[in-house]
Amino acid sequence: xxxxxxxxxxxxxxxxxxxxxxxxxxxxxxxxxxxxxxxxxxxxxxxxxxxxxxxxxxxxxxxxxxxxxxxxxxxxxxxxxxxxxxxxxxxxxxxxxxxxxxxxxxxxxxxxxxxxxxxxxxxxxxxxxxxxxxxxxxxxxxxxxxxxxxxxxxxxxxxxxxxxxxxxxxxxxxxxxxxxxxxxxxxxxxxxxxxxxxxxxxxxxxxxxxxxxxxxxxxxxxx
Numbered sequence: 001x002x003x004x005x006x007x008x009x010x011x012x013x014x015x016x017x018x019x020x021x022x023x024x025x026x027x028x029x030x031x032x033x034x035x036x037x038x039x040x041x042x043x044x045x046x047x048x049x050x051x052x053x054x055x056x057x058x059x060x061x062x063x064x065x066x067x068x069x070x071x072x073x074x075x076x077x078x079x080x081x082x083x084x085x086x087x088x089x090x091x092x093x094x095x096x097x098x099x100x101x102x103x104x105x106x107x108x109x110x111x112x113x114x115x116x117x118x119x120x121x122x123x124x125x126x127x128x129x130x131x132x133x134x135x136x137x138x139x140x141x142x143x144x145x146x147x148x149x150x151x152x153x154x155x156x157x158x159x160x161x162x163x164x165x166x167x168x169x170x171x172x173x174x175x176x177x178x179x180x181x182x183x184x185x186x187x188x189x190x191x192x193x194x195x196x197x198x199x200x201x202x203x204x205x206x207x208x209x210x211x212x213x214x215x216x217x218x219x220x221x222x223x
Contacts, residue, residue, distance in 0.1 A: 001054070001055075001056045001060070001062060001204040001205065001206055001207065002206075002207045002209045003206055003207065003208050003209055003210050003211070003212055004209050004210045005054075005056075005062055006054045006206065006212070006213075006216070007210065007212065007213040007214075009054050009062065009066075009068045009091075010052055010054065010068065010213055010214050011213065012068075012091070012178075013068045013070065013089075013091040014028075016091055016115070016178065016180050017089070017180075019114075020113060020114045020180055022089070022113070022180075024070070025072065027041070027045060027050075027051065028051075028052070028070060028214075029214075030214065030215070031213075031214070032211075032212050032214075032215050032221070032222065035215050035221050036221050036222070039221060042221055045217065046217055046218070047076065048071075048073075048074045048075060048076060048082075049071055049074050049188060049189070049190055049191075049217050049218070050071045050072070050073065050074055050217055051070065051071060051215070051216065051217035052068075052069075052070055052214050052215070052216050052217060053067075053068070053069040053070070053071065053190070053216055053217055053218075054066070054067075054068050054069075054204070054216060055067055055201075055202060055203060055204050056204050057098075057099055057196075057200045057201060057202070057204075058200055058201030058204060058205070059200070062096075063093065063096060064095070064096065064097065065096070065097050065098075065099060066093070066096055066098075067090060067091075067092065067096070067098045068090070068091040069088050069089065069090050069091070070088065070089045070091075071086065071087070071088050071188065071217065072087040072088065072089065073085070073086060073087045074086040074087075074187060074188050075187045076187075077187060077189060082187075083187065084186060084187055085184070085185065085186060085187065086106075086183075086184070086185050086186065086187055086188035087182070087183070087184050087185075088182070088183040088185075088188070089180070089181070089182055089183075090110075090181035090182070090183060091178065091179075091180065091181070092118060092172065092173065092174040092178065092179040092181055093174055093178050094116065094173075094174045094175065094176065094177060094178060095173055095174065095175075096173055096174060097171060097172070097173045098171055098172050098173070099171055099196060099197065099198060099200055100123050100125075100126065100169045100170065100171045100196065100197035100198070101169065101170070101171070101194050101195060101196045101197065101200075102126065102127060102128045102166075102167055102168055102169045102170070102194075102195045102197075103128075103164075103166055103167070103193045103194065103195070104128050104129065104130055104131045104166065104167060104193055104195065105130075105131045105132075105166070105186065105187070105189065105193050106166065106185050106186050106187070106188060106189070106193055107163070107164070107165070107166050107185060107186050108163070108164050108183055108184070108185035108186070109161050109162070109163050109164075109183065109184050109185065110156075110161060110162050110164060110172070110181060110182075110183055111160075111161040111181065111182040111183070111184070112156045112157060112158050112159065112160055112161070112179060112180075112181055113158065113180045113181060113182050114158050114179075114180040115158065115174070115176075115177050115178050115179040115180045116174050116175050116176035116177035116178060116179045117155050117156065117157055117174070117175040117176050117179065118155070118156045118172055118173075118174060118175075118179045118181060119153050119154070119155050119156075119172060119173050119174070119175050120153070120154045120155075120156065120162055120164075120170060120171075120172045121152075121153050121154070121170065121171050121172070122140065122149040122150050122168055122169060122170050123150075123169040123170070123171075123197060124150055124169075125169060125197060126169045126195070126197040127167050127168055127169060128167045128195045129167060130166035130167040131166075132166060134166065134167075136165070136167045136168060137149070137165045137168070138150055139165070140154070140162055140163060140164065140165060140168075141162065141163040142154065142156070142160060142161070142162050142163075143160055143161055149165070149168060155175070169195075169197050190202055190203075203218060
C-alpha cells in the first residue's frame, strides 16, 4: 500500500470524526516527530496496539478491500493489572469490504455511530473454536434481539449495534455513504486473533512514496 494512500485515508477519517463532533485523544494528532520526542509513550501505545491502523489486507486495492481503524484503548494479554477491554473506531467506505474473518478470543460489539448503512454478513465456513471453550453459535444479537446470523445480510443504521459471536466468520462493508463505526470488545490482539477465511495479510507492506502524515501503531520510530 502506498504511503500516500494511507495518509489520505487517515485525513478522511479525521474529517469524519470532526463532522460527527467526536473528540480524539491527543496522540491521534501526533506527527512522526511527536512520537520521536516521546519514545516512552510511543512504546506504551505501540505495545497495546493503540493508535492508527490502515490496511488493504495485502490485496493492493484499498477502495475495494480495506479498512481504517483507530484503537483508543486496549490492554496487554496475561497482565492482571491491564485493561481486559478495548475500544476502536472504524471508518468504512462505500462497498469497501473487510473480508471474512473470525476471532477465537474476542467478543465484540459493532456500533454504527453515523453515516450510511453498515452491512454485516456471516459465513458457516471457516469457523474457529473459541478460546473460552463455548460452542459456535448461529445466533447474533442486534440491540438485545437474537437474530439468525446466517442466510441474510444484516443492515445496520446509525445507532444500531450487533454482537459478533466468537469463532464465527464475518465480513462487513458500507452502503449509501461512508460509515462511522465504533467497536467495544474484550482485549484486542490484531497480531494473533484474526483468522481469515482466505489467505490474507492483516498488515500491509508500505511503499514510501511520500513522508508519513501519522504513524501506524505497528510502525517503529525512525532513527
